[in-house]
Amino acid sequence: MVTKLKSRNITENDFPKDADDLTKVSFILHYAILAPSSWNAQPWIFKLQGNTIKLFHDAERMQTHRDPLGRENIISCGAALCNLRIALRRFGFLEETVIMPPNSEENLIAEVTWKNTGEFGKDNKLFKAIQQRHSYRKPFTDEIVKPELIELFENAAKVYGCEFIPITINSTQMALAGMISEGDKDLGADLATRKEYASWVRSSGRSEDGVPGYAMGNTNAVAGILAPLTHRVFNYTDEFARGDQALTCATTLLGVITSPTDTPSDWVQSGQAVERVLLSAAANGLQASFLNQPIPVVELRKRLQSLLGLTDWPQLILRIGYPTEAPKVTARRKLDDVLLL
Ligand SMILES: Cc1cc2nc3c(=O)[nH]c(=O)nc-3n(C[C@H](O)[C@H](O)[C@H](O)COP(=O)(O)O)c2cc1C
The missing domain is CATH 3.40.109.30 (putative nitroreductase (tm1586), domain 2)
Structure with missing residues:
Protein backbone atom coordinates (compact mmCIF):
# COMPACT_ATOMS: atom_id res chain seq x y z
CA MET A 1 0.00 0.00 0.00
CA ARG A 133 14.12 22.10 1.95
CA HIS A 134 14.36 22.18 5.75
CA SER A 135 14.03 24.91 8.37
CA TYR A 136 17.59 25.90 9.25
CA ARG A 137 17.83 27.86 12.51
CA LYS A 138 21.62 28.06 12.84
CA PRO A 139 23.79 30.96 11.64
CA PHE A 140 24.46 31.01 7.90
CA THR A 141 27.79 31.59 6.17
CA ASP A 142 28.47 35.24 5.30
CA GLU A 143 28.15 34.56 1.56
CA ILE A 144 25.94 37.20 -0.05
CA VAL A 145 22.78 36.02 -1.82
CA LYS A 146 23.12 37.17 -5.45
CA PRO A 147 20.62 39.69 -6.91
CA GLU A 148 19.42 37.15 -9.51
CA LEU A 149 18.38 34.79 -6.70
CA ILE A 150 16.56 37.60 -4.91
CA GLU A 151 14.73 38.28 -8.17
CA LEU A 152 13.86 34.57 -8.37
CA PHE A 153 12.26 34.78 -4.90
CA GLU A 154 10.35 37.93 -5.88
CA ASN A 155 8.97 36.18 -8.96
CA ALA A 156 8.15 33.04 -6.97
CA ALA A 157 5.90 35.01 -4.59
CA LYS A 158 4.24 36.89 -7.48
CA VAL A 159 2.97 33.60 -8.98
CA TYR A 160 0.36 33.65 -6.18
CA GLY A 161 -0.31 37.42 -6.15
CA CYS A 162 2.00 37.97 -3.16
CA GLU A 163 5.29 39.84 -2.77
CA PHE A 164 8.68 38.87 -1.41
CA ILE A 165 10.16 42.10 -0.03
CA PRO A 166 13.93 41.73 0.40
CA ILE A 167 15.43 43.75 3.25
CA THR A 168 18.62 45.09 1.78
CA ILE A 169 19.24 48.22 3.85
CA ASN A 170 21.28 47.60 6.98
CA SER A 171 19.35 50.05 9.17
CA THR A 172 16.04 48.39 8.17
CA GLN A 173 17.50 44.99 9.03
CA MET A 174 18.54 46.24 12.48
CA ALA A 175 15.09 47.77 13.07
CA LEU A 176 13.45 44.49 12.03
CA ALA A 177 15.76 42.54 14.35
CA GLY A 178 14.57 44.78 17.20
CA MET A 179 10.92 44.11 16.31
CA ILE A 180 11.49 40.35 16.21
CA SER A 181 12.99 40.51 19.67
CA GLU A 182 10.07 42.67 20.88
CA GLY A 183 7.68 40.13 19.34
CA ASP A 184 9.39 37.31 21.24
CA LYS A 185 9.01 39.27 24.48
CA ASP A 186 5.40 40.26 23.83
CA LEU A 187 4.29 36.69 23.03
CA GLY A 188 6.41 35.19 25.80
CA ALA A 189 4.95 37.55 28.41
CA ASP A 190 1.64 35.73 28.10
CA LEU A 191 1.53 32.50 30.12
CA ALA A 192 -1.23 30.94 27.98
CA THR A 193 0.82 31.51 24.80
CA ARG A 194 3.89 30.00 26.45
CA LYS A 195 1.88 26.95 27.52
CA GLU A 196 0.50 26.57 24.02
CA TYR A 197 4.00 26.71 22.52
CA ALA A 198 5.27 24.20 25.06
CA SER A 199 2.49 21.77 24.12
CA TRP A 200 4.03 21.50 20.63
CA VAL A 201 7.62 20.91 21.81
CA ARG A 202 8.69 17.27 21.47
CA SER A 203 11.70 15.24 22.56
CA SER A 204 14.29 15.38 19.76
CA GLY A 205 13.76 12.57 17.26
CA ARG A 206 10.78 10.99 19.04
CA SER A 207 7.61 12.27 17.46
CA GLU A 208 5.77 12.48 14.16
CA ASP A 209 4.69 16.08 14.74
CA GLY A 210 5.59 19.14 16.82
CA VAL A 211 8.94 20.90 17.02
CA PRO A 212 11.86 18.82 18.29
CA GLY A 213 13.87 20.10 21.26
CA TYR A 214 16.98 20.82 19.17
CA ALA A 215 14.96 23.29 17.08
CA MET A 216 14.17 25.18 20.29
CA GLY A 217 17.88 25.58 21.04
CA ASN A 218 18.20 22.41 23.18
CA THR A 219 21.14 21.15 21.20
CA ASN A 220 22.68 18.56 23.51
CA ALA A 221 21.09 15.11 23.50
CA VAL A 222 19.72 15.13 27.07
CA ALA A 223 18.33 18.68 26.83
CA GLY A 224 16.71 17.69 23.51
CA ILE A 225 14.93 14.76 25.12
CA LEU A 226 13.85 16.76 28.19
CA ALA A 227 12.68 19.74 26.11
CA PRO A 228 8.90 19.05 26.39
CA LEU A 229 9.26 19.17 30.17
CA THR A 230 11.67 22.10 30.48
CA HIS A 231 9.64 24.28 28.11
CA ARG A 232 6.56 23.70 30.28
CA VAL A 233 8.38 24.60 33.48
CA PHE A 234 10.85 27.37 32.56
CA ASN A 235 10.39 30.67 30.77
CA TYR A 236 12.96 31.02 27.96
CA THR A 237 11.54 34.25 26.54
CA ASP A 238 14.65 36.38 27.14
CA GLU A 239 16.96 33.74 25.61
CA PHE A 240 14.72 33.51 22.51
CA ALA A 241 14.56 37.31 22.18
CA ARG A 242 18.36 37.67 22.41
CA GLY A 243 19.05 34.67 20.15
CA ASP A 244 16.58 35.71 17.44
CA GLN A 245 17.87 39.29 17.43
CA ALA A 246 21.46 38.08 17.02
CA LEU A 247 20.48 35.65 14.23
CA THR A 248 18.56 38.36 12.40
CA CYS A 249 21.41 40.86 12.60
CA ALA A 250 23.90 38.27 11.34
CA THR A 251 21.83 37.16 8.33
CA THR A 252 22.75 38.49 4.91
CA LEU A 253 19.22 38.19 3.48
CA LEU A 254 15.91 38.79 5.23
CA GLY A 255 12.63 38.87 3.37
CA VAL A 256 8.99 39.54 4.16
CA ILE A 257 6.11 37.80 2.36
CA THR A 258 3.14 40.12 1.94
CA SER A 259 -0.37 39.76 0.54
CA PRO A 260 -2.66 42.47 -0.87
CA THR A 261 -5.38 41.91 1.76
CA ASP A 262 -5.61 39.80 4.90
CA THR A 263 -8.35 37.25 4.25
CA PRO A 264 -8.19 33.43 4.57
CA SER A 265 -7.63 33.17 0.78
CA ASP A 266 -4.68 35.55 1.14
CA TRP A 267 -3.29 33.22 3.79
CA VAL A 268 -3.56 30.22 1.44
CA GLN A 269 -1.81 32.22 -1.30
CA SER A 270 0.87 33.38 1.15
CA GLY A 271 1.45 29.72 2.04
CA GLN A 272 1.90 28.80 -1.61
CA ALA A 273 4.14 31.84 -2.08
CA VAL A 274 6.40 31.15 0.88
CA GLU A 275 6.80 27.50 -0.10
CA ARG A 276 7.74 28.41 -3.66
CA VAL A 277 10.30 30.90 -2.30
CA LEU A 278 11.69 28.24 0.05
CA LEU A 279 11.85 25.63 -2.72
CA SER A 280 13.54 28.12 -5.06
CA ALA A 281 16.07 28.76 -2.29
CA ALA A 282 16.67 25.06 -1.59
CA ALA A 283 17.03 24.34 -5.32
CA ASN A 284 19.95 26.79 -5.28
CA GLY A 285 21.72 25.48 -2.19
CA LEU A 286 20.13 27.92 0.28
CA GLN A 287 18.02 27.23 3.37
CA ALA A 288 15.78 29.46 5.48
CA SER A 289 13.99 29.81 8.76
CA PHE A 290 10.97 31.78 9.93
CA LEU A 291 11.09 34.75 12.33
CA ASN A 292 7.43 35.77 12.30
CA GLN A 293 7.16 37.03 15.86
CA PRO A 294 6.11 40.64 15.06
CA ILE A 295 3.18 39.53 12.88
CA PRO A 296 0.77 38.17 15.52
CA VAL A 297 1.27 41.33 17.61
CA VAL A 298 -1.10 43.92 16.09
CA GLU A 299 0.99 46.97 16.98
CA LEU A 300 4.26 45.40 15.75
CA ARG A 301 2.66 44.31 12.49
CA LYS A 302 1.58 47.94 11.90
CA ARG A 303 5.09 49.17 12.70
CA LEU A 304 6.54 46.64 10.26
CA GLN A 305 4.15 47.90 7.57
CA SER A 306 5.32 51.45 8.13
CA LEU A 307 9.02 50.46 8.37
CA LEU A 308 8.75 48.91 4.90
CA GLY A 309 6.38 51.60 3.56
CA LEU A 310 3.74 48.98 2.77
CA THR A 311 0.01 49.09 2.26
CA ASP A 312 0.04 45.29 1.79
CA TRP A 313 -0.10 42.90 4.74
CA PRO A 314 3.06 41.27 6.09
CA GLN A 315 2.37 37.55 6.57
CA LEU A 316 5.76 35.91 7.16
CA ILE A 317 9.36 36.89 7.84
CA LEU A 318 12.21 34.76 6.55
CA ARG A 319 15.96 34.67 6.96
CA ILE A 320 17.67 33.01 4.02
CA GLY A 321 21.28 31.99 3.52
CA TYR A 322 23.87 29.32 2.89
CA PRO A 323 23.96 26.65 5.62
CA THR A 324 27.21 25.71 7.31
CA GLU A 325 26.14 22.11 7.98
CA ALA A 326 23.54 19.59 6.85
CA PRO A 327 20.07 20.69 8.02
CA LYS A 328 18.24 18.57 10.61
CA VAL A 329 15.22 16.71 9.33
C1 LIG B 1 3.21 29.49 8.85
C2 LIG B 1 4.48 28.99 9.48
C3 LIG B 1 4.97 29.62 10.61
C4 LIG B 1 6.17 29.20 11.19
N1 LIG B 1 6.67 29.88 12.26
C5 LIG B 1 7.87 29.54 12.77
C6 LIG B 1 8.46 30.31 13.80
O1 LIG B 1 7.89 31.31 14.26
N2 LIG B 1 9.69 29.93 14.26
C7 LIG B 1 10.35 28.85 13.75
O2 LIG B 1 11.46 28.56 14.18
N3 LIG B 1 9.81 28.09 12.76
C8 LIG B 1 8.59 28.41 12.26
N4 LIG B 1 8.05 27.68 11.24
C9 LIG B 1 8.78 26.50 10.74
C10 LIG B 1 8.23 25.21 11.34
O3 LIG B 1 8.57 25.10 12.70
C11 LIG B 1 8.77 24.03 10.52
O4 LIG B 1 8.27 24.13 9.22
C12 LIG B 1 8.37 22.68 11.10
O5 LIG B 1 8.97 22.48 12.35
C13 LIG B 1 8.76 21.53 10.16
O6 LIG B 1 10.15 21.52 9.94
P1 LIG B 1 10.79 21.70 8.49
O7 LIG B 1 10.44 23.09 8.02
O8 LIG B 1 12.27 21.52 8.70
O9 LIG B 1 10.20 20.66 7.58
C14 LIG B 1 6.86 28.09 10.65
C15 LIG B 1 6.35 27.44 9.51
C16 LIG B 1 5.17 27.90 8.92
C17 LIG B 1 4.65 27.23 7.67
Whole structure:
Protein backbone atom coordinates (compact mmCIF):
# COMPACT_ATOMS: atom_id res chain seq x y z
CA MET A 1 0.00 0.00 0.00
CA VAL A 2 1.46 3.40 -0.95
CA THR A 3 -0.07 4.99 2.16
CA LYS A 4 2.28 2.88 4.31
CA LEU A 5 5.40 4.51 2.81
CA LYS A 6 7.26 7.09 4.92
CA SER A 7 7.21 10.53 3.31
CA ARG A 8 10.75 11.32 4.42
CA ASN A 9 12.18 8.18 2.78
CA ILE A 10 10.19 8.18 -0.42
CA THR A 11 11.97 8.32 -3.80
CA GLU A 12 10.69 8.95 -7.32
CA ASN A 13 11.41 5.28 -8.07
CA ASP A 14 8.66 4.32 -5.61
CA PHE A 15 6.04 5.90 -7.92
CA PRO A 16 3.51 3.10 -8.59
CA LYS A 17 3.56 3.48 -12.38
CA ASP A 18 1.40 0.42 -13.08
CA ALA A 19 -1.23 1.21 -10.44
CA ASP A 20 -4.57 3.00 -10.88
CA ASP A 21 -4.78 6.80 -10.78
CA LEU A 22 -6.07 7.00 -7.20
CA THR A 23 -3.08 5.00 -5.96
CA LYS A 24 -0.78 7.31 -7.91
CA VAL A 25 -2.44 10.41 -6.45
CA SER A 26 -2.16 8.93 -2.93
CA PHE A 27 1.55 8.41 -3.56
CA ILE A 28 1.93 12.04 -4.71
CA LEU A 29 0.36 13.27 -1.46
CA HIS A 30 3.53 12.15 0.34
CA TYR A 31 5.24 15.19 -1.20
CA ALA A 32 2.45 17.56 -0.11
CA ILE A 33 2.92 16.66 3.55
CA LEU A 34 6.63 17.47 3.47
CA ALA A 35 5.60 21.14 3.54
CA PRO A 36 6.62 23.32 6.50
CA SER A 37 3.91 24.08 9.04
CA SER A 38 3.60 26.26 12.09
CA TRP A 39 4.92 24.23 15.06
CA ASN A 40 5.08 21.28 12.66
CA ALA A 41 1.40 20.83 13.49
CA GLN A 42 0.73 19.49 9.96
CA PRO A 43 -2.82 20.88 10.12
CA TRP A 44 -4.09 19.31 6.90
CA ILE A 45 -6.52 16.61 5.81
CA PHE A 46 -6.88 15.35 2.24
CA LYS A 47 -10.01 13.76 0.82
CA LEU A 48 -9.97 11.99 -2.56
CA GLN A 49 -13.27 12.20 -4.44
CA GLY A 50 -13.28 11.03 -8.07
CA ASN A 51 -10.70 13.13 -9.86
CA THR A 52 -10.70 15.83 -7.17
CA ILE A 53 -8.41 16.23 -4.18
CA LYS A 54 -9.99 18.25 -1.39
CA LEU A 55 -7.59 19.87 1.04
CA PHE A 56 -9.06 20.75 4.44
CA HIS A 57 -7.67 22.67 7.38
CA ASP A 58 -7.68 20.36 10.43
CA ALA A 59 -8.95 22.94 12.92
CA GLU A 60 -8.26 20.58 15.82
CA ARG A 61 -4.56 21.27 15.33
CA MET A 62 -4.88 25.04 15.79
CA GLN A 63 -2.85 27.12 18.21
CA THR A 64 -6.08 28.72 19.41
CA HIS A 65 -4.57 31.15 21.88
CA ARG A 66 -1.84 32.70 19.76
CA ASP A 67 -3.66 32.34 16.46
CA PRO A 68 -7.44 32.18 17.04
CA LEU A 69 -8.29 32.66 13.35
CA GLY A 70 -5.89 29.90 12.30
CA ARG A 71 -3.94 32.25 10.01
CA GLU A 72 -0.64 30.38 10.36
CA ASN A 73 -2.29 26.98 9.99
CA ILE A 74 -4.07 28.10 6.83
CA ILE A 75 -0.73 29.41 5.52
CA SER A 76 0.72 25.96 6.29
CA CYS A 77 -2.08 24.32 4.26
CA GLY A 78 -1.17 26.70 1.42
CA ALA A 79 2.42 25.45 1.58
CA ALA A 80 1.19 21.84 1.32
CA LEU A 81 -0.99 22.86 -1.64
CA CYS A 82 2.06 24.31 -3.41
CA ASN A 83 3.97 21.03 -2.99
CA LEU A 84 0.97 19.01 -4.13
CA ARG A 85 0.58 20.96 -7.38
CA ILE A 86 4.30 20.75 -8.17
CA ALA A 87 4.37 17.00 -7.47
CA LEU A 88 1.22 16.32 -9.53
CA ARG A 89 2.85 17.94 -12.57
CA ARG A 90 6.09 16.02 -11.98
CA PHE A 91 4.21 12.72 -12.28
CA GLY A 92 2.21 13.70 -15.35
CA PHE A 93 -1.00 15.04 -13.80
CA LEU A 94 -2.45 18.34 -15.05
CA GLU A 95 -4.38 20.15 -12.34
CA GLU A 96 -6.82 22.98 -11.87
CA THR A 97 -7.07 24.47 -8.41
CA VAL A 98 -9.84 26.51 -6.84
CA ILE A 99 -8.94 28.18 -3.55
CA MET A 100 -11.74 28.27 -0.98
CA PRO A 101 -14.63 27.67 -3.41
CA PRO A 102 -17.75 29.66 -2.46
CA ASN A 103 -20.46 27.90 -0.39
CA SER A 104 -18.17 24.99 0.26
CA GLU A 105 -17.70 22.61 3.16
CA GLU A 106 -16.34 23.90 6.46
CA ASN A 107 -12.53 24.26 6.58
CA LEU A 108 -12.13 23.50 2.85
CA ILE A 109 -8.91 25.17 1.69
CA ALA A 110 -8.79 24.10 -1.95
CA GLU A 111 -10.16 21.74 -4.54
CA VAL A 112 -7.59 20.35 -6.95
CA THR A 113 -9.04 18.63 -10.01
CA TRP A 114 -6.57 16.41 -11.85
CA LYS A 115 -6.18 14.66 -15.19
CA ASN A 116 -3.48 12.07 -15.79
CA THR A 117 -1.65 12.80 -19.07
CA GLY A 118 1.02 10.13 -18.49
CA GLU A 119 3.61 12.70 -19.60
CA PHE A 120 6.05 13.43 -16.76
CA GLY A 121 7.12 17.05 -16.10
CA LYS A 122 10.53 17.99 -17.45
CA ASP A 123 11.72 20.87 -15.25
CA ASN A 124 11.91 19.18 -11.87
CA LYS A 125 14.14 21.53 -9.88
CA LEU A 126 11.34 22.70 -7.60
CA PHE A 127 10.02 19.15 -7.24
CA LYS A 128 13.42 17.85 -6.12
CA ALA A 129 13.70 20.78 -3.70
CA ILE A 130 10.64 19.50 -1.78
CA GLN A 131 12.96 16.94 -0.18
CA GLN A 132 15.94 19.32 0.04
CA ARG A 133 14.12 22.10 1.95
CA HIS A 134 14.36 22.18 5.75
CA SER A 135 14.03 24.91 8.37
CA TYR A 136 17.59 25.90 9.25
CA ARG A 137 17.83 27.86 12.51
CA LYS A 138 21.62 28.06 12.84
CA PRO A 139 23.79 30.96 11.64
CA PHE A 140 24.46 31.01 7.90
CA THR A 141 27.79 31.59 6.17
CA ASP A 142 28.47 35.24 5.30
CA GLU A 143 28.15 34.56 1.56
CA ILE A 144 25.94 37.20 -0.05
CA VAL A 145 22.78 36.02 -1.82
CA LYS A 146 23.12 37.17 -5.45
CA PRO A 147 20.62 39.69 -6.91
CA GLU A 148 19.42 37.15 -9.51
CA LEU A 149 18.38 34.79 -6.70
CA ILE A 150 16.56 37.60 -4.91
CA GLU A 151 14.73 38.28 -8.17
CA LEU A 152 13.86 34.57 -8.37
CA PHE A 153 12.26 34.78 -4.90
CA GLU A 154 10.35 37.93 -5.88
CA ASN A 155 8.97 36.18 -8.96
CA ALA A 156 8.15 33.04 -6.97
CA ALA A 157 5.90 35.01 -4.59
CA LYS A 158 4.24 36.89 -7.48
CA VAL A 159 2.97 33.60 -8.98
CA TYR A 160 0.36 33.65 -6.18
CA GLY A 161 -0.31 37.42 -6.15
CA CYS A 162 2.00 37.97 -3.16
CA GLU A 163 5.29 39.84 -2.77
CA PHE A 164 8.68 38.87 -1.41
CA ILE A 165 10.16 42.10 -0.03
CA PRO A 166 13.93 41.73 0.40
CA ILE A 167 15.43 43.75 3.25
CA THR A 168 18.62 45.09 1.78
CA ILE A 169 19.24 48.22 3.85
CA ASN A 170 21.28 47.60 6.98
CA SER A 171 19.35 50.05 9.17
CA THR A 172 16.04 48.39 8.17
CA GLN A 173 17.50 44.99 9.03
CA MET A 174 18.54 46.24 12.48
CA ALA A 175 15.09 47.77 13.07
CA LEU A 176 13.45 44.49 12.03
CA ALA A 177 15.76 42.54 14.35
CA GLY A 178 14.57 44.78 17.20
CA MET A 179 10.92 44.11 16.31
CA ILE A 180 11.49 40.35 16.21
CA SER A 181 12.99 40.51 19.67
CA GLU A 182 10.07 42.67 20.88
CA GLY A 183 7.68 40.13 19.34
CA ASP A 184 9.39 37.31 21.24
CA LYS A 185 9.01 39.27 24.48
CA ASP A 186 5.40 40.26 23.83
CA LEU A 187 4.29 36.69 23.03
CA GLY A 188 6.41 35.19 25.80
CA ALA A 189 4.95 37.55 28.41
CA ASP A 190 1.64 35.73 28.10
CA LEU A 191 1.53 32.50 30.12
CA ALA A 192 -1.23 30.94 27.98
CA THR A 193 0.82 31.51 24.80
CA ARG A 194 3.89 30.00 26.45
CA LYS A 195 1.88 26.95 27.52
CA GLU A 196 0.50 26.57 24.02
CA TYR A 197 4.00 26.71 22.52
CA ALA A 198 5.27 24.20 25.06
CA SER A 199 2.49 21.77 24.12
CA TRP A 200 4.03 21.50 20.63
CA VAL A 201 7.62 20.91 21.81
CA ARG A 202 8.69 17.27 21.47
CA SER A 203 11.70 15.24 22.56
CA SER A 204 14.29 15.38 19.76
CA GLY A 205 13.76 12.57 17.26
CA ARG A 206 10.78 10.99 19.04
CA SER A 207 7.61 12.27 17.46
CA GLU A 208 5.77 12.48 14.16
CA ASP A 209 4.69 16.08 14.74
CA GLY A 210 5.59 19.14 16.82
CA VAL A 211 8.94 20.90 17.02
CA PRO A 212 11.86 18.82 18.29
CA GLY A 213 13.87 20.10 21.26
CA TYR A 214 16.98 20.82 19.17
CA ALA A 215 14.96 23.29 17.08
CA MET A 216 14.17 25.18 20.29
CA GLY A 217 17.88 25.58 21.04
CA ASN A 218 18.20 22.41 23.18
CA THR A 219 21.14 21.15 21.20
CA ASN A 220 22.68 18.56 23.51
CA ALA A 221 21.09 15.11 23.50
CA VAL A 222 19.72 15.13 27.07
CA ALA A 223 18.33 18.68 26.83
CA GLY A 224 16.71 17.69 23.51
CA ILE A 225 14.93 14.76 25.12
CA LEU A 226 13.85 16.76 28.19
CA ALA A 227 12.68 19.74 26.11
CA PRO A 228 8.90 19.05 26.39
CA LEU A 229 9.26 19.17 30.17
CA THR A 230 11.67 22.10 30.48
CA HIS A 231 9.64 24.28 28.11
CA ARG A 232 6.56 23.70 30.28
CA VAL A 233 8.38 24.60 33.48
CA PHE A 234 10.85 27.37 32.56
CA ASN A 235 10.39 30.67 30.77
CA TYR A 236 12.96 31.02 27.96
CA THR A 237 11.54 34.25 26.54
CA ASP A 238 14.65 36.38 27.14
CA GLU A 239 16.96 33.74 25.61
CA PHE A 240 14.72 33.51 22.51
CA ALA A 241 14.56 37.31 22.18
CA ARG A 242 18.36 37.67 22.41
CA GLY A 243 19.05 34.67 20.15
CA ASP A 244 16.58 35.71 17.44
CA GLN A 245 17.87 39.29 17.43
CA ALA A 246 21.46 38.08 17.02
CA LEU A 247 20.48 35.65 14.23
CA THR A 248 18.56 38.36 12.40
CA CYS A 249 21.41 40.86 12.60
CA ALA A 250 23.90 38.27 11.34
CA THR A 251 21.83 37.16 8.33
CA THR A 252 22.75 38.49 4.91
CA LEU A 253 19.22 38.19 3.48
CA LEU A 254 15.91 38.79 5.23
CA GLY A 255 12.63 38.87 3.37
CA VAL A 256 8.99 39.54 4.16
CA ILE A 257 6.11 37.80 2.36
CA THR A 258 3.14 40.12 1.94
CA SER A 259 -0.37 39.76 0.54
CA PRO A 260 -2.66 42.47 -0.87
CA THR A 261 -5.38 41.91 1.76
CA ASP A 262 -5.61 39.80 4.90
CA THR A 263 -8.35 37.25 4.25
CA PRO A 264 -8.19 33.43 4.57
CA SER A 265 -7.63 33.17 0.78
CA ASP A 266 -4.68 35.55 1.14
CA TRP A 267 -3.29 33.22 3.79
CA VAL A 268 -3.56 30.22 1.44
CA GLN A 269 -1.81 32.22 -1.30
CA SER A 270 0.87 33.38 1.15
CA GLY A 271 1.45 29.72 2.04
CA GLN A 272 1.90 28.80 -1.61
CA ALA A 273 4.14 31.84 -2.08
CA VAL A 274 6.40 31.15 0.88
CA GLU A 275 6.80 27.50 -0.10
CA ARG A 276 7.74 28.41 -3.66
CA VAL A 277 10.30 30.90 -2.30
CA LEU A 278 11.69 28.24 0.05
CA LEU A 279 11.85 25.63 -2.72
CA SER A 280 13.54 28.12 -5.06
CA ALA A 281 16.07 28.76 -2.29
CA ALA A 282 16.67 25.06 -1.59
CA ALA A 283 17.03 24.34 -5.32
CA ASN A 284 19.95 26.79 -5.28
CA GLY A 285 21.72 25.48 -2.19
CA LEU A 286 20.13 27.92 0.28
CA GLN A 287 18.02 27.23 3.37
CA ALA A 288 15.78 29.46 5.48
CA SER A 289 13.99 29.81 8.76
CA PHE A 290 10.97 31.78 9.93
CA LEU A 291 11.09 34.75 12.33
CA ASN A 292 7.43 35.77 12.30
CA GLN A 293 7.16 37.03 15.86
CA PRO A 294 6.11 40.64 15.06
CA ILE A 295 3.18 39.53 12.88
CA PRO A 296 0.77 38.17 15.52
CA VAL A 297 1.27 41.33 17.61
CA VAL A 298 -1.10 43.92 16.09
CA GLU A 299 0.99 46.97 16.98
CA LEU A 300 4.26 45.40 15.75
CA ARG A 301 2.66 44.31 12.49
CA LYS A 302 1.58 47.94 11.90
CA ARG A 303 5.09 49.17 12.70
CA LEU A 304 6.54 46.64 10.26
CA GLN A 305 4.15 47.90 7.57
CA SER A 306 5.32 51.45 8.13
CA LEU A 307 9.02 50.46 8.37
CA LEU A 308 8.75 48.91 4.90
CA GLY A 309 6.38 51.60 3.56
CA LEU A 310 3.74 48.98 2.77
CA THR A 311 0.01 49.09 2.26
CA ASP A 312 0.04 45.29 1.79
CA TRP A 313 -0.10 42.90 4.74
CA PRO A 314 3.06 41.27 6.09
CA GLN A 315 2.37 37.55 6.57
CA LEU A 316 5.76 35.91 7.16
CA ILE A 317 9.36 36.89 7.84
CA LEU A 318 12.21 34.76 6.55
CA ARG A 319 15.96 34.67 6.96
CA ILE A 320 17.67 33.01 4.02
CA GLY A 321 21.28 31.99 3.52
CA TYR A 322 23.87 29.32 2.89
CA PRO A 323 23.96 26.65 5.62
CA THR A 324 27.21 25.71 7.31
CA GLU A 325 26.14 22.11 7.98
CA ALA A 326 23.54 19.59 6.85
CA PRO A 327 20.07 20.69 8.02
CA LYS A 328 18.24 18.57 10.61
CA VAL A 329 15.22 16.71 9.33
CA THR A 330 11.82 16.85 11.07
CA ALA A 331 9.34 13.97 10.99
CA ARG A 332 5.91 13.81 9.41
CA ARG A 333 2.71 12.01 10.37
CA LYS A 334 1.78 8.96 8.32
CA LEU A 335 -0.23 9.64 5.20
CA ASP A 336 -2.92 7.30 6.58
CA ASP A 337 -3.47 9.79 9.42
CA VAL A 338 -4.26 12.70 7.08
CA LEU A 339 -5.94 10.99 4.13
CA LEU A 340 -9.66 10.26 3.91
CA LEU A 341 -10.41 8.00 0.96
C1 LIG B 1 3.21 29.49 8.85
C2 LIG B 1 4.48 28.99 9.48
C3 LIG B 1 4.97 29.62 10.61
C4 LIG B 1 6.17 29.20 11.19
N1 LIG B 1 6.67 29.88 12.26
C5 LIG B 1 7.87 29.54 12.77
C6 LIG B 1 8.46 30.31 13.80
O1 LIG B 1 7.89 31.31 14.26
N2 LIG B 1 9.69 29.93 14.26
C7 LIG B 1 10.35 28.85 13.75
O2 LIG B 1 11.46 28.56 14.18
N3 LIG B 1 9.81 28.09 12.76
C8 LIG B 1 8.59 28.41 12.26
N4 LIG B 1 8.05 27.68 11.24
C9 LIG B 1 8.78 26.50 10.74
C10 LIG B 1 8.23 25.21 11.34
O3 LIG B 1 8.57 25.10 12.70
C11 LIG B 1 8.77 24.03 10.52
O4 LIG B 1 8.27 24.13 9.22
C12 LIG B 1 8.37 22.68 11.10
O5 LIG B 1 8.97 22.48 12.35
C13 LIG B 1 8.76 21.53 10.16
O6 LIG B 1 10.15 21.52 9.94
P1 LIG B 1 10.79 21.70 8.49
O7 LIG B 1 10.44 23.09 8.02
O8 LIG B 1 12.27 21.52 8.70
O9 LIG B 1 10.20 20.66 7.58
C14 LIG B 1 6.86 28.09 10.65
C15 LIG B 1 6.35 27.44 9.51
C16 LIG B 1 5.17 27.90 8.92
C17 LIG B 1 4.65 27.23 7.67
